[in-house]
Ligand code: HEC
């Protein structure tokens with residue numbers, strides 16, 4: 001077991017220097033704001049034993065816990081949206097008529113009753129066409145520092161317009177979506193209530209705003225949040241051991257904060273090249289050489305439920321995903337015991353789905369003016 005390590009992530013590239021001494025780590029030095037790792041070796045043999053045998057009473061080094069954060073109920077960056085706006089956003093989230101063939105909604109690829117994913121390596125969009133990337137969960141996405149695997153949208157409001165107009169996703173356009181909505185008399189009324197004072201409230205921008213307002217309430221607090229708020233009995237001994245391994249070997253360098261990720265871009269394959277080099281990640285957005293293979297570090301919340309893993313869907317089990325991370329991000333061959341405990345801890349990040357908030361709403365009927373599906 002590695003007792004000490006130090007990680008530096010310079011300009012987004014992780015440089016690793018691993019050493020196997022038993023020295024007590026200088027955790028303050030190692031705790032640079034999101035760029036360096038906490039050297040999380042147990043402070044003493046006694047504490048290590050405590051983590052392994054302490055059962056419900058095992059407590060993790062509280063200094064390290066400060067690097068994480070309990071999840072909040074809603075993620076707002078501005079004034080909270082009205083109930084009317086959220087209600088409209090929920091309807092639009094489930095509205096298949098926003099797609100060209102009127103057979104796909106946001107929920108088709110981000111099924112809210114299945115933790116916001118479709119369970120596929122890559123998603124089937126318009127006429128079953130496959131995109132190149134795995135669909136990430138929409139739970140908590142509103143709180144991320146950027147949207148998409150490559151960060152090309154800043155907010156959920158901006159993001160939501162993307163798939164509607166994407167030719168291999170919903171394959172429609174802003175104009176077509178607005179035409180459909182204006183042809184169903186209930187919608188202009190709902191838009192007018194959600195965006196009071198606007199002369200022509202049914203706009204593509206407001207579609208994005210309403211969907212975003214709904215997404216800002218997609219949060220799933222879990223046992224991990226109870227633990228973070230001081231309830232030591234929320235995690236059992238194996239789970240605390242998994243947390244100890246996770247922080248000890250360096251996973252926490254990249255997976256920190258409220259979402260255990262989603263707060264930086266990092267190179268996938270930072271130590272050992274990623275097997276699949278087809279998708280170069282953020283390079284496609286910036287065209288900067290230093291962004292090759294840089295991806296947004298994904299959140300680990302609900303990770304138990306969002307297989308398959310990685311931007312390319314290349315890992316089917318959580319155990320495999322953890323092993324691949326050890327190998328490619330840290331240059332470590334993890335033992336079975338390490339993998340098992342880390343996975344046990346990761347499962348404590350599984351939260352409860354907000355059934356009432358996500359309940360599929362009734363949608364108003366089409367009229368004779370509503371454009372018909374096309375391209376099926
Ligand atoms: C055909 C499947 C499909 C449909 C339909 C779809 N998405 Fe996605 N969504 C994806 C994929 C694939 C990605 C990742 C794409 C990328 O990163 O380039 C994604 C990314 C996202 C993200 C970013 C999450 C993150 O972790 O960065 C959000 C939020 C999101 N979609 C919301 C929506 C909303 C809202 C709608 C409806 C307006 C929608 N999606 C429709 C497949 C889909």
Ligand code: HEC
Nearest residue numbers: 014250251254266268270297298309310311321325326329
């Ligand atoms: C140097 C940064 C870095 C380190 C260290 C790191 N990760 Fe990751 N992690 C990433 C990035 C970047 C991705 C996205 C990779 C991709 O999809 O291509 C990722 C993806 C994942 C995923 C898949 C998430 C999903 O939604 O598909 C899991 C699970 C994961 N990491 C767990 C771990 C564990 C466990 C460790 C420690 C053994 C670890 N990571 C160490 C950066 C890192």
